[in-house]
Amino acid sequence: MDTAKQLRDKIAAGRMKSADAVKTVFDRIEKIDSTLGAFLSLYKNQAFEQAQVVDDKIAAGQPVGHLAGVPIAIKDNMCTTFGATTCASKILENFHAPYNAHVVEKLHEADAVIIGKCNLDEFAMGSSTENSGLKQTVNPWDTDRVPGGSSGGSAAAVAAGLCCGALGSDTGGSIRQPASFCGVVGLKPTYGRVSRYGLVAYGSSLDQIGPLTQDVTDAALLLNVIAGHDQRDSTSVPETIAPVKDYLAELETPVKGLKIATVPHLNQGADPSVQKAIQDALGVYKSLGAEIIEIDMPNFDYAISAYYVIATAEASSNLARFDGVHYGYRSQKANDYVEVYSKSRDEAFGTEVKRRIMLGTYALSSGYYDAYYLKALKVRNLIRSDFTKAFDQADCLMMPVSPTTAFKIGEKTDDPLQMYLADIYTIAVNLAGVPGISIPCGFDEKNLPIGLQILSGPFSEDKLLRIARMHEKQTDWHTRKPNF
């Protein structure tokens, strides 16, 4: 399967038809997605029409966008005027948005072909896609295992070659962790870099949309397409404060005198195979002349506590609107308007969603606000300063994405806390708002992919991508595909 960049260049040069690329993709989807379960909805006819439009443009010698004719998938928590926008929840199973998310508009402007919408943990709440209220997605490297989450459908689709690239959303690791579990590249941009307009909110102050791709170059390409200010999102950062760069421009130029920070006591929490892969990756950078320093992130250990207070508090409020009154599922058993709320929500929300709504409501309820929510916001401040200090000393931080590789389906479902604790490496990043990327850096003894996580300062995605690319050029991990 070509990368998005390769395919776009072929199509733009007239050496390949978008229609053929789209056909290849749908043939493969029809062959294997019944097993993989990556997609919640597919738009075959629309995709072929769009491909035709692009092919005609090129035939007519008209200019085309940066993703001209390239088959792209999006996570089903981004609003589209076509099909449903379900968030993998029964409560939105038949919801038809009257508008397109900002990123969907951007994909259209770039002449991309949106082929379908991918599965996720219900409302992006989870790390395994097992919390989808609509279907199970499996890991293309081992179908008994989870693809990670919450952007599990997007990661699996990219890994299995069902699309050239995909968009996911990351609130506590939901792009980076499935990317690592599926052996693809996953980028979580700085908070405010990509508009959230049309992204169904989970934790509004943490959510960020980003690409899942086959390599670092494609991550830069997709970021070029979706990054930028949007006046419909008050939290989207203006060009004047943080200008959007051309993330492809300097991508091949290594960072001179690269200084990498690691946090030893953190890494020790990971499986040996993961620790080894990280060490090997650091070795690669050493061989490229990078200096590696060891630092401490004293408040990192409190990230999970702070995250599960802040994210669930925001979620309990964000998900209050799903009440069966104006749109979405309404219980047939409701006898009065209060039961329209309580029965519809109980019947249509999955257990993890209810659990987080309960936790968030509890944390905000009178008598507990100061004890939990306010404290969590203070910890958030401490964690941000940990990062600020780290980036004063080094260009980037490197650590695992997850303590383990992909685990077995059902292995952790009855112990939510254990599931939460596995987010240790990804969560602090969202609290601090900084960008992070996961790139393939090896495999464990079960031949399951391992991801290296690289973090850098706010709005330094250009540097982050260049650092990632340095490793990619020296290794072939990203070229390995599951034989699925």
Added chain:
Amino acid sequence: MATKIDEAQVRRVALLSRLELSDKEVAQFSTQLSNIVEYIEKLNELDMDNVEPLAHCLPIHNVLREDIPRPSLTNDQAMVNAPQRHDEYFKVPKILDDNSGA
């Protein structure tokens, strides 16, 4: 000091959350939420008297919109997802109390 979230508290929170939980769910959440909250209380190890709460990492403020009308949806576009409608209205069972809060 572990805050045990007993079933009464679970029911109080469920009412606030408008979730009509089954007894089984109530029991389950009581245990699970207690464990989670117990873990979360690691936060109390930190001395944060002089730390400012951070609601947002954004370097921006004063994001304001000019008072210029933009097209609204048509009634049909607005109602297309309505579970129940009466003419141009969203329809719900008769509201007998007054719990409006604005």
Added chain:
Amino acid sequence: MAELDYKIIVGLEIHVHLATRTKMFCGCELAYGDTANTHVCPVCIGMPGSLPVMNKTALEFSILTGLALNCQIASFTKWDRKSYYYPDLPKNYQISQYDLPFSEHGYIEIPVESGGTKKIRILRAHLEEDAGKNIHTLGNFSAVDLNRAGTPLLEIVTEPDMNSPEEVGALARELQRIVRFLGVSEADMQKGHMRFEPNVNLHITRNGEVFKTPISEVKNLNSFRAIERSIAYEVRRQLHEFKETGKTLQMGNKSTYGWDDNQQVTVLQREKEEAHDYRYFPDPDLVPVEVNDAWLGEIKSRLCELPIQMQLRFAKDYGLSDYDAGVLTADRATAEFFDTAVKFGADPKRICNLLTQTGLKLANEKGTTVDQLGITPENLAKLAQMTDAGDVSATAATTIFEEMAATGSDPMQIAEAKNLIQKSDVGQIEALVDAVLAENAEAVEDAKTNPKKAKKAMGFLTGQVIKKSKGQANPKIVSQLLNKKLK
């Protein structure tokens, strides 16, 4: 009841719709009484993925009002979510302000019986979004219209400084006048632009001891009359209740009453504030607002003299009655038009009469304001001077005023064109007087000798002279001459 000595204590929670073009967080146009759910969009329906963006004008209108209410304007303010479930609240939280309102600690001056004013302290004023409407009259179900959802709403909370129904009514009317002067709200109570919720109780003194009655919050008051009457009723009801039960104010035994305008009684809606838990927290979809001095100064520059101050000034400096000063300051256009006209040096009282008697009537008919009638303040002043000088009669002045409005031309020209100038040339008039005296011996006789008939005769003779002058003789001069000649 008489034997009980008591004091009425009232505080107000007030909601005012701001007269912006669009809603607070989306571009939907504000509209009253339009087809249900036709001024809605993903944002104000609370659809998934939609995000709010703050309306700058709504915030500036709020700050302007805060300044007019002598409030301190916060240099840093933010928005919070207030959570409660209700079908007219699509997101099931209201974007409001909790711990950092944009303004606090002000006061409003209201006119009082004794003349002069009383200061009512304002605790805080904050900006929030209004909910939609639940309609219960279409059948055995409720219907939701979201056209109103997201309308910018200014909430003003006063201290319990009002001690009579009249004071509360005065505050309501004064606030209406202020927001209309500032142009930040149409403040039409029937349309629900302004909603007042009084908190009423009594401090009863019985043999030296003070008892506080339970507080009642009174809702759905849609007229100033309703506000005053509902409070008067609550006073009677609470006195009665106290005598019957001796019930006094306990922690949180505040009940909510609705006003039944047909029965003219308050009706219990909710015993006690049942434990609301609104779970306020900062809205992560919005960023804070910082109001720097430059911006605040720019908004300050839009302030105008407040109606109450103008009213007092008109009474004091121009010697107008409280009533006249009140009528002139009912709206900003009239007040400022009057003020300018006076500066052209005519008798304020005369200008006031022309404006209130002819001007306002005419403006009403045309559905406009006096400053839009096509009459310049300068010409109005001229007309007033002409009337005072006796060049035209009061009745003629009305005709001229209307003609000025129609043509916009100069009052003197109109007067001449229409032959409305009164003759004041004594010589000319004396000739007429002599003629009339000669022709009416009988009346002359009565006037001179018969005290019973003298007055009537004088009137008759005056009339005759004016008749001879084709209505142009100045009546003052005519009667002067007659008196002289009939001594």
